[in-house]
Amino acid sequence: QQPVQSPQAVILREGEDAVINCSSSKALYSVHWYRQKHGEAPVFLMILLKGGEQKGHDKISASFNEKKQQSSLYLTASQLSYSGTYFCGTEISYNDYKLSFGAGTTVTVRA
């Protein structure tokens, strides 16, 4: 069952912040975040596991609210290189082996 991402698209100026949300109707074991630039493969950003901590990667960080079955990705002080489509992927259990992806959020950062 695919998670739901919001918003579908966001436009930022350099230096602005943004939040991308990912929600599931089922309890989750893990949440992955990936970024894909046009014509390229998705690139792994970070993974959050049930019972784990908030993660960070440069000025991009994420949180995982297990009770609400939600994760949020925070883009702080955005740079031009942050442009791309961000996907969350979710697993419902350790033995599930099926990572389901959301439809993606397109982020455009302008100078």
Next chain:
Amino acid sequence: NAGVTQTPKFQVLKTGQSMTLQCAQDMNHEYMSWYRQDPGMGLRLIHYSVGAGITDQGEVPNGYNVSRSTTEDFPLRLLSAAPSQTSVYFCASSFYRGTREGYTFGSGTRLTVV
């Protein structure tokens, strides 16, 4: 260290033809999977494997077969191509025992069925 290698990068097939998309990884990953990506729909799981000799279906398996005879290779076969299979196909791999890690994706195969 090549990571995940997919071939071919582009392919045009006629309806009814069959073909195999190749995927190889050199990271000794147990887990490998195939996704298709269509505009506005994200990535949808076709088949996956947790080790040599073990495969299972994902969300959209119809029209596709897989096998995993070695840890390194995970080919995807289209049995009788249909226009609905026009898509970009990505192979991904990961370590899976113990803790979870992120997926490494191949560069993709853009398939057009006419």
